[in-house]
């Protein structure tokens with residue numbers, strides 16, 4: 001009986017001391033985060049971005065996303081801000097050959113990087129084949145998602161050419177086959193509220209050489 005009482009007391013002590021340790025560690029952790037947030041808030045870094053073939057030295061607050069750096073600092077407003085949370089794909093740009101959501105990454109993480117936005121793919125009178133295909137197939141209605149859809153689809157076709165696997169085939173080692181299912185899966189991060197998906201798929205299929 002005495003053994004059980006001792007055991008119960010030592011268990012209580014252990015729980016109390018754990019709770020105390022956790023509370024102290026939690027408070028210290030919060031302070032460290034607050035300090036680090038406080039320091040970061042005051043810092044500006046000048047970064048070098050090669051955007052659409054032109055290099056820019058841009059002073060940015062360290063908390064600036066790549067999306068805001070492009071839109072607010074370089075006035076490249078073709079890249080759209082939809083959700084600002086990585087959920088819609090409207091902000092897709094091509095960084096070092098890979099498509100990314102510009103709202104989900106800090107500009108300072110891309111110092112020295114080469115970036116292509118919708119403005120760099122083509123121009124009126126000299127459209128990129130994907131831009132021309134979107135026009136031909138009516139791959140948009142309001143057009144808000146379109147720059148992201150086009151940047152994403154251009155980089156996506158390159159991914160397939162380079163045999164970068166996706167999980168849709170279930171085969172992560174074999175060659176990637178360009179099919180409409182593969183394209184749909186790989187474009188699933190780009191949402192179109194207007195529902196122009198079938199026309200977008202037609203445009204991508206034409207450029208990618210997928211037969212209906």
Ligand code: FES
Nearest residue numbers: 082083084089103
């Ligand atoms: S604005 Fe970046 S994913 Fe929606």
Ligand code: FES
Nearest residue numbers: 141143192193194
């Ligand atoms: S065309 Fe309107 S959201 Fe896609």
